[in-house]
Amino acid sequence: MLAKRIIPCLDVDQGRVVKGKKFQNIQDVADPVELAKKYNKAGADELVFYDITASNEGRDIFLDIVENVAAEIAIPFTVGGGIRTVEDIHRVLRAGADKVSINSAAVKNPQLIQDSARKFGSQCIVLSIDAKKSENGTWDVYINGGRKNTGIDAIEWAKRGESLGAGEIVVNAIDTDGEKSGYNVELTKSIADAVNIPIVASGGAGINEHFSTILQDGNADAALAASVFHYSEIEIPSLKNYLNENEITVRRN
Secondary structure (H helix, E strand, C coil): CCCEEEEEEEEEECCEEEEEECCEEEEEEECHHHHHHHHHHHCCCCEEEEECCHHHHCCCCCHHHHHHHHCCCCCCEEEECCCCCHHHHHHHHHCCCCEEEECHHHHHCCHHHHHHHHHHCHHHEEEEEEEEECCCCCEEEEECCCCEEEEEEHHHHHHHHHHHCCCEEEEEEHHHCCCCCCCCHHHHHHHHHHCCCCEEEECCCCCHHHHHHHHHCCCCCEEEECHHHHCCCCCHHHHHHHHHHCCCCECCC
């Protein structure tokens, strides 16, 4: 059985790691390079960096931070936010990222998934899906940092993303983001059951049990979290011990 992955997420705005709830009420946390070094040492399996305002502000991503992080850590890391073209992806990978996450640009131009997967390999291309439940019970895809509802069905979009060449999908549940009330098992499992590529669950981690639930009941291959790690409410080594005790295979230091 493949080991399940634990992935700290660093939302970056104006060169600093920040955190909010449901994509709002953003607060400053730390320096991204120092936090990345901390997680690398603590036994995180991967890291994810999102430039959370680049897409909405229509500006380029923070390549200097990508380069500085790449020089300091030994684990894979994914970078997203403000990526609109194949050349943008090339620049981020050249700066040292192992994978690139695309969200808004992929919705606006699905061909970007196919073109980038063909050029760099599916293993480099992560489709990030921000989803929120609609009044009729389906899951809608949101873009621009959760600000705009596209009306696209999230499960159908995940299947299309896989067919276009995405190698992994991050499922961000907007309703549970930053709430620490648990991941959205229903949404995550629905997407995991619909595709054959790895699924990373995001949004809602608060206690150890939330991780075991999403990795088992939600069929997620990895669990991503931010504030519980940033504020040391959960330490990665103790979390991995807990998961191991609950018969969930994880990589140990």
